[in-house]
Amino acid sequence: MVRAENVHKYFGRLEVLKGIDLEVRPGEVCCVIGPSGSGKSTFLRCINHLEKLNAGRIWVDGDLIGYRERGGKLHEMRDREVAAQRRSIGMVFQRFNLFPHMTALENVTEAPLRVRGGPRAKVRELAMGLLRRVGLGDKVDTYPGQLSGGQQQRVAIARALAMRPKLMLFDEPTSALDPELVGEVLDVMKDLARDGMTMILVTHEIGFAREVGDSLVFMDGGVVVESGPPREVIAEPKHERTKSFLAKVL
């Protein structure tokens, strides 16, 4: 579903990603952990082209992201083509980024209505279904400012699902939440994983990674230090750096 080859990213002279290789199979839940500044969020943002790569390639479902290859040359895609690629990739942000001037329902219906068109009543029905699925069937007409952090993040997940994505990216979805609200968001994500959604998840929730994840990637200093099945990596880390990181967070 996702293949990354030798991905590099610079911010000015700072090299944030130093050659990331990654492969995620359809239906796989891939958890990315690592200390802050290790480049894990930047890598996630490269997958839907919110950040441009400086070197390397990323494919999602067989499509090269952000570029077209013709006659051995890479051509930059137009904004409209990039937008089309992003429609099949859902993203959930650390700070929710809900649209504050729209109700929960309008947040969910906005993209399907504007991007796909389709009859209003049908989109509304789909959105109501998604909000019910994340347990917010009674909050459809509420503005984000009146919802708790956990509820906002669940609306954000429903919003991303409304585009019927093939892949979901989660950028530290529970890091901005009060501890007592983390569980409700993780439950929704568990439910998604059970339904076979392909997910890449940058997180600090080691417990969730062990329980739900199919693979675990440990990043540090812009490289993948170690990856494998979560239980193995967590129980017997091979690298010193992984060991010391896990010792601190567990």
Next chain:
Amino acid sequence: MAEQTTLERVRPEPIRAVPVRHPGRWVAIAVLAVLAAMFVHFLVTNDHLHWSYMVDNMFRPPIIAGVRGTILLTISSMIIGVVMGIVLAIMRLSPNPVLSGVAWVYVWFFRAVPRLVLAVLFGNLGILWSRLSLGVPFDRQIGALFGLHDFEARIFSVRAVDLLSGFIAGMLALALSEAAYMAEIVRAGIQSVDPGQMEAAEALGLSRGQALRRIVLPQAMRVIVPPTGNETIAMLKDTSLVAYTPVTTELFFQLQAVGHRTFDVTPMLVAAVLWYLFLSSILLVGQHYVERYFSRGYGRAEKARARLRDLRAETGGVITP
């Protein structure tokens, strides 16, 4: 559930304390009362303020026509100014260097030239061009190259005096200058919106234009509306500048005309003060409602209203304090 228990609990005895005294306020009120009395005394006793003459003259048909002209100028130049301002701001923030450069030059020029100068200049543009026409540039010269005389490739042409007669010229001067200021206000508004909003919209697959129109601009409006209210009130007053274009269907020109004709200038100036006060006050009321509309989803009042709604739902419509 928590709300219900608080509602049922017996309230404790409220605090009874002696409030803080504010003697300074009473002194200030006394001083202001004396000043106000002095002002009223001046208004009533000064011989040069002919009140009945002023009231008789400030509602005459030409002056009402002037009021209408002033309102029309304010509204039309603000509408053009706001729309152009939004377009210019989006151009200025565009990654396209050509668009951004054009917007910068526009704002640079129209902010540099005083409105009064623009108003007079636009009134005299008819001297530069007798006709305004749209077509192929250098058409006559190109025609001459091929031996054709009187060759013209013009699609559309009007007499400049018809188009740039007073009112349109004055309106354009005000609108084009306003667009430059609005561009800066809108740009600040757009930049005040959390960049995460644009990212979220783009991640959903919205195009840049859709994201701007549906997500960023509505949120920027919260920041844009208060200074735009200011600009509208400033514009109401600046319409008096087009008296020099000259535009005659305008409030200040008409009031002065009465004053000059009767050699009684002061009462008409007071009438101008009163008219502008009245019109600005109407705008203030309008601004209040527009601001409230664009701050939906934000702020304490909105939250309190929502909490009240929830509470009412829980208690079945009755809230006993």
